[in-house]
Amino acid sequence: xxxxxxxxxxxxxxxxxxxxxxxxxxxxxxxxxxxxxxxxxxxxxxxxxxxxxxxxxxxxxxxxxxxxxxxxxxxxxxxxxxxxxxxxxxxxxxxxxxxxxxxxxxxxxxxxxxxxxxxxxxxxxxxxxxxxxxxxxxxxxxxxxxxxxxxxxxxxxxxxxxxxxxxxxxxxxxxxxxxxxxxxxxxxxxxxxxxxxxxxxxxxxxxxxxxx
Amino acid sequence: xxxxxxxxxxxxxxxxxxxxxxxxxxxxxxxxxxxxxxxxxxxxxxxxxxxxxxxxxxxxxxxxxxxxxxxxxxxxxxxxxxxxxxxxxxxxxxxxxxxxxxxxxxxxxxxxxxxxxxxxxxxxxxxxxxxxxxxxxxxxxxxxxxxxxxxxxxxxxxxxxxxxxxxxxxxxxxxxxxxxxxxxxxxxxxxxxxxxxxxxxxxxxxxxxxxxxxxxxxxxxxxxxxxxxxxxxxxxxxxxxxxxxxxxxxxxxxxxxxxxxxxxxxxxxxxxxxxxxxxxxxxxxxxxxxxxxxxxxxxxxxxxxxxxxxxxxxxxxxxxxxxxxxxxxxxxxxxxxxxxxxxxxxxxxxxxxxxxxxxxxxxxxxxxxxxxxxxxxxxxxxxxxxxxxxxxxxxxxxxxxxxxxxxxxxxxxxxxxxxxxxxxxxxxxxxxxxxxxxxxxxxxxxxxxxxxxxxxxxxxxxxxxxxxxxxxxxxxxxxxxxxxxxxxxxxxxxxxxxxxxxxxxxxxxxxxxxxxxxxxxxxxxxxxxxxxxxxxxxxxxxxxxxxxxxxxxxxxxxxxxxxxxxxxxxxxxxxxxxxxxxxxxx
Numbered sequence: 020x021x022x023x024x025x026x027x028x029x030x031x032x033x034x035x036x037x038x039x040x041x042x043x044x045x046x047x048x049x050x051x052x053x054x055x056x057x058x059x060x061x062x063x064x065x066x067x068x069x070x071x072x073x074x075x076x077x078x079x080x081x082x083x084x085x086x087x088x089x090x091x092x093x094x095x096x097x098x099x100x101x102x103x104x105x106x107x108x109x110x111x112x113x114x115x116x117x118x119x120x121x122x123x124x125x126x127x128x129x130x131x132x133x134x135x136x137x138x139x140x141x142x143x144x145x146x147x148x149x150x151x152x153x154x155x156x157x158x159x160x161x162x163x164x165x166x167x168x169x170x171x172x173x174x175x176x177x178x179x180x181x182x183x184x185x186x187x188x189x190x191x192x193x194x195x196x197x198x199x200x201x202x203x204x205x206x207x208x209x210x211x212x213x214x215x216x217x218x219x220x221x222x223x224x225x226x227x228x229x230x231x
Numbered sequence: 232x233x234x235x236x237x238x239x240x241x242x243x244x245x246x247x248x249x250x251x252x253x254x255x256x257x258x259x260x261x262x263x264x265x266x267x268x269x270x271x272x273x274x275x276x277x278x279x280x281x282x283x284x285x286x287x288x289x290x291x292x293x294x295x296x297x298x299x300x301x302x303x304x305x306x307x308x309x310x311x312x313x314x315x316x317x318x319x320x321x322x323x324x325x326x327x328x329x330x331x332x333x334x335x336x337x338x339x340x341x342x343x344x345x346x347x348x349x350x351x352x353x354x355x356x357x358x359x360x361x362x363x364x365x366x367x368x369x370x371x372x373x374x375x376x377x378x379x380x381x382x383x384x385x386x387x388x389x390x391x392x393x394x395x396x397x398x399x400x401x402x403x404x405x406x407x408x409x410x411x412x413x414x415x416x417x418x419x420x421x422x423x424x425x426x427x428x429x430x431x432x433x434x435x436x437x438x439x440x441x442x443x444x445x446x447x448x449x450x451x452x453x454x455x456x457x458x459x460x461x462x463x464x465x466x467x468x469x470x471x472x473x474x475x476x477x478x479x480x481x482x483x484x485x486x487x488x489x490x491x492x493x494x495x496x497x498x499x500x501x502x503x504x505x506x507x508x509x510x511x512x513x514x515x516x517x518x519x520x521x522x523x524x525x526x527x528x529x530x531x532x533x534x535x536x537x538x539x540x541x542x543x544x545x546x547x548x549x550x551x552x553x554x555x556x557x558x559x560x561x562x563x564x565x566x567x568x569x570x571x572x573x574x575x576x577x578x579x580x581x582x583x584x585x586x587x588x589x590x591x592x593x594x595x596x597x598x599x600x601x602x603x604x605x606x607x608x609x610x611x612x613x614x615x616x617x618x619x620x621x622x623x624x625x626x627x628x629x630x631x632x633x634x635x636x637x638x639x640x641x642x643x644x645x646x647x648x649x650x651x652x653x654x655x656x657x658x659x660x661x662x663x664x665x666x667x668x669x670x671x672x673x674x675x676x677x678x679x680x681x682x683x684x685x686x687x688x689x690x691x692x693x694x695x696x697x698x699x700x701x702x703x704x705x706x707x708x709x710x711x712x713x714x715x716x717x718x719x720x721x722x723x724x725x726x727x728x729x730x731x732x733x734x735x736x737x738x739x740x741x742x743x744x745x746x747x748x749x750x751x752x753x754x755x756x757x758x759x760x761x762x763x764x765x766x767x768x769x770x771x772x773x774x775x776x777x778x779x780x781x782x783x784x785x786x787x788x789x790x791x792x793x794x795x796x797x798x799x800x801x802x803x804x805x806x807x808x809x810x811x812x813x814x815x816x817x
Contacts, residue, residue, distance in 0.1 A: 106313030106721070107696065108582045108612065108639045111396070123398075132803045133319050133772065141583070155314075156772070 103147055105154045122201055128156050128178065128209040139201045145193055149180060156209065179215040182207045191215070242267075246275045255280045274298055281305070282716075282741050284322060284346065285766065288795040289330035301340035301365070302331070308744045308789055309694075310719055311345055312370065315746055315787070317772060319802040322346045325355075326800075332359035340365035347371070353378030357385035365391040375400035376425075383409035391447075393421040401426045407434040412441070419447035423473050423504065426451070432458050440465040449473030452506050457485045463492035472496070473527075474504035481511045490515035503527035503552075510537040520544035524571075527552040529578050535589075539564040549605075550574040555591040555612060562595030566602025574608040575599055579639060582612070593620035600627040608633040615646040616673055621655025631663040635670035641697035641722070644674040651675055657682030660690070667714075670694040680704035684711020692717040702729040709733035719744040726784075727754035734761050742791040746770075750788055753781035758790070759808030766793050769806045776806055 122139040135155050142148040180192035184203040192207070194200070249272055252258055262272040278301040279292055292302075306322025324346045331338055338360045348371045356363060363386045376399065382392065383406055408431055410417075417438065422430060430453050439445060445466050450459070454475025463469070489512065493499075499519045508531045523545045528538070535558040542548065542561070548569040555577050557565070565572065577595070581588045593616045600606060606628050616638050625631075645652055652673040660666060660683050669690055671679065675698035683690070684707035691714050699705070705725040708718065710733055718740065726749035737743055737758075752769065755776075759767040769776050770787035797807050 103583055104641070104722075106310065106315045107641065108579065108637055109313045109694075109696075110579060110582045110612070111312050131772070133317055135314075135318060143583075147583070 103142075103151050103154075105151065122204075124182075124204055124206045126152065126155070126207040126209070129211045129214070131156065137207070139204060144197055145200075149192070152180065152207075152209070177212040178209040179212050180207065181210045181215060242271050245271050249275055253278070277301060278340075279303070283791050283793075284324075284327070285795060285798050286741070286791060286793045289327045291795065293330060293334045297334070298337075299335065300338060301342070302327075302338070303342040303344075304346060305344040306346035308719065308742060309345075309717070310721065310744055310746070315721065317770065317802075317804060320770065320805060321798065321800055321802070323800060324348050325352045328352045328355045328359070332356075336360065337362055339363060340367075342367040342369070343371055344369040345371065347373040348378070349373050350375055350378035350381070354381040357381040360386075362388055364388050367391065367393040368395070368397050369393075370396045372398035375402045376406040377402055380406035380409040383407065383414075384411070387411075387414060388416060389414075390416055391419040392417070393419060393447075394424050395421055397424045399425055405431040405434055407431050407438060410434075410438055412437075414438075415441050416444065417442040418444050419471075420445070421447065421449040421473070422451050423449040424451065425453070430454065436461055436465060443468070445469065447471040449503060450475040452476045456489060456512070460485075460488040460492035463496060467495045468498055469496055470498050471501040471525075472499055472504075473502070474506075476506045481509065486512060486515060490518075494518040497522075499523065501525035501527075505531040508533055510534075513537060513541060517544050521546065523548060525550040529554060529576070532556065532580070535561045543568045545569060547571055552576040552578070554578050554580045555589050556580055557595070558590045559592055559595040559598065560590070562591075563598045563602075566598045570603060571605055572599070572603040573605050575603075575606065576610040577612060578610075579612040582639060587614045593617055596620065597623050597627075600624040605630075607631060610635040610637075610670075612637045612639060614639050615643065616652060616655070617645045617647045618650065618652055618655035618658075619645075619647065621652065622658040625655075625658035625662040629662045629664065631659070631666055633668040634659055634663065634666060635668065635694070636672055637670065638672040641672070642674045643672075651678070653679040653682065657686070660686040665689055668692040671698055672696060673698075676700050677704040677707070680707040684708055687712055689714050691715060693719070695720045695723055697722045699723045699725060702726050705729035706732060709736045715739075716741045718742075720746070720748060722747040724749055727751055730754060731758060731761075734758055737765055737790055738762060738792050740792065742789065744787075744789050746787040748788070749784050751782045752776040752779070752785055755785060755788065756781075756808045764792055764794065765790055766797060767808045768801075769808070770804060771806070772804050 123136050124139060126135045126137055137148070137151065137155075139148070142151065181189050182192055182200070182204045183189055183206050185205065189208070189210075192200070195203070245268070249258075249261060252261060255278070258272060258276055262269045273295050274297065276296045277299055279296055279299045280303045281287060281292065282305050284304045284306050292299075304324065304327060306324070307316050307320060310316060311320070322345060324343055332355055336359065339362055341356065341363075342365070346368075348368060353374055356366070358381075366382060366386075366389070371394075374397075379392075379394075379399075382389065420438075430451060432454065435450075435454070436458075439448065439462050446469060448462070448466060448469055449471070450462070450473055452475055454462070456474075456476065459475055463472070493515055496519060500522055502516065502519075502523060502525070505528055510533050513533070520541070521544065524547055526542075526545060526548060528541075529552040531538075531554065533541075534556050538553065538557045538561045542551070542565050546568060548565075549571050550573060551565065551569070553561075553576070557577065562577075565575075577591065591613055593613060596609070596611050596613070597620050599609075600623065607630055609631065610633075613636075616636065644650060645655070653676055656669075656671055656675070656679050660669070664686075666687055667689060669683070669687065669692070671694065677700045680699060680703070683693070687693075690712050693708065693712070693715065695718075702725055704723070705720070706729040708715070709729060715736075720743075723745075725745065730750060731754055755767050755769055759765065768789045768791075769785045770789060771785055773779075773786060776783075776785060801807065
């Protein structure tokens with residue numbers, strides 16, 4: 020995925036609630052949230068559930084019995100890789116496995132009472148993993164920690180993806196090449212931005228993965 | 232004159248007659264005939280099946296069937312297999328074990344599916360049931376090899392230990408060594424789900440050697456090829472075998488050892504495993520192929536030419552699980568070699584890739600449907616489909632009982648006409664009158680649901696994703712499918728109206744799952760009020776549903792009938808609708 024003017028934010032809508040800015044887009048550093056034609060990128064939630072969630076209290080989805088107007092966003096596809104919808108296609112761990120065993124790690128989110136598990140073997144790139152985490156923890160805003168942009172603080176708390184490696188150290192996600200990350204990651208934690216100060220920052224900006 | 236109908240058979244005779252009636256459905260029917268039949272039947276029911284562990288409490292089951300010896304329980308909804316049910320949702324078996332430990336000491340069999348099983352539960356099983364024989368855990372989690380050690384150490388009469396698709400915590404203990412040297416009654420062992428380094432090979436070899444009745448052995452990946460021969464030689468009577476890892480450099484001595492061991496197994500009917508299989512080792516199994524009825528190659532990353540060679544050696548194959556490496560050409564070969572094929576499952580080798588990596592299309596499915604007259608059960612992942620192909624398949628296979636098609640990209644239209652696939656699936660339900668299970672995919676409008684509601688009268692389970700236009704779709708299904716027991720829906724524009732209009736239907740079903748649909752919280756509350764014998768569970772990780780407007784859609788909804796009331800073990804992200812104004816948080 021190419022780097023656009025990653026620093027610009029999309030326009031706020033009339034209501035003053037900048038949905039796009041607070042929308043979850045876990046991205047690798049340098050990536051924009053919006054493609055050049057203004058369509059929301061893969062990293063944001065899309066599909067039916069997005070339409071529902073973003074129109075709180077708005078009954079545009081069904082006006083009368085049988086007549087619904089679902090606006091499925093067009094931005095569902097990228098020619099290079101696609102974001103993974105949680106649980107789709109409906110393959111189980113065993114059916115996906117080819118040569119390596121599952122690499123399940125627990126994912127904790129600060130402030131959330133529950134854990135999820137992800138199978139790192141399911142992904143080929145950081146982008147895929149982060150998108151999937153977005154889907155799983157859809158109520159949290161996860162910050163692109165390496166970009167300098169100041170996100171609207173409307174939603175308040177932002178989260179930074181971190182992981183514990185084999186040595187027990189907590190590192191920022193995106194630090195090392197993907198495969199190395201998969202091998203050394205023991206568990207993931209979406210840490211509140213304020214607490215992530217002091218974690219090892221990447222020495223060089225990770226490249227967008229070409230291996231997708 | 233008053234003619235009195237009296238059953239003059241003594242209870243023992245009726246009991247004997249009932250003992251020939253094994254199916255739960257029939258047993259349930261028997262118990263409805265009259266009060267005395269109800270009484271006799273409940274005392275002699277030996278196998279209890281509970282399709283939803285929250286539909287009834289363990290005490291109720293024990294009270295009604297005091298003498299059961301076998302219990303089967305299912306926990307989480309099916310979509311838990313695909314990560315849609317958050318960890319901690321529920322499905323704990325421990326409370327059941329506790330109740331049964333006290334009241335059913337002669338329990339022999341426990342079969343669990345999608346339940347959380349702790350080491351504590353396993354230890355309690357090991358301690359409590361002196362005649363325990365069969366433990367089958369399917370897609371379960373929550374236990375470690377410590378729990379298995381307890382079972383191995385204490386269950387002297389154990390016959391079956393089957394851990395299919397479980398998630399087991401690797402504590403690298405030599406749990407297999409806990410089977411005493413005097414223990415010889417093992418008939419079936421399935422440890423294929425265990426991770427590496429969890430099995431002590433020498434303990435396994437000794438165990439296999441002394442259990443001369445062993446018929447089923449499914450190894451895990453940790454068992455290397457050169458050790459497999461040792462194990463096979465100790466168990467030439469095996470009927471079902473799952474290899475360990477196949478990865479090995481091709482060495483003539485290992486190969487001939489392996490081939491020799493295999494050829495001494497004259498009874499083999501089912502093979503599985505094949506992780507990392509190297510094609511050069513495949514000919515070693517050709518001698519047993521002619522007797523094979525079941526072959527699971529879903530881990531085998533071999534390509535179409537080798538797969539074709541393999542299946543052409545298996546004329547008696549009834550069941551095949553395979554990756555889409557088999558391609559259309561391989562399925563055509565299958566269709567011409569395996570005329571007894573009843574069940575086919577084709578899994579995607581690269582489910583998340585955008586472009587097809589193999590040449591597997593609707594043609595392969597059509598070929599098998601045409602060549603295999605006994606085909607009944609299909610699970611097929613592919614990337615394109617046409618109405619024409621589906622209609623052909625439907626006409627070729629009117630005997631389908633299970634048809635699950637997954638077109639990998641959601642909302643994919645008929646690739647020839649660009650139309651929805653309504654007509655194709657419509658043909659499936661129209662021609663396949665005995666269809667019990669159906670999974671839909673591709674571009675589908677409300678029309679497909681109209682077909683389903685009209686024709687699928689024997690349908691018991693329906694899975695729907697990214698389909699339909701409106702509540703009418705859901706309404707067609709709920710009002711038309713008379714035999715429907717389980718309905719699971721994700722990402723469809725189905726909302727309140729159809730659900731509320733068909734509230735009574737939900738009590739005739741086991742469960743309904745809806746996620747990423749358009750059901751409002753308000754409707755959930757209304758439904759729960761209307762239907763006190765349903766548990767309406769809202770699973771929402773965004774926080775309490777009443778912190779949002781009532782018209783806001785819930786994230787996930789799981790509705791099931793129950794006579795046990797609300798459950799007590801709900802995690803913080805599950806809400807049931809209670810009558811009192813404050814929401815119940817358990």
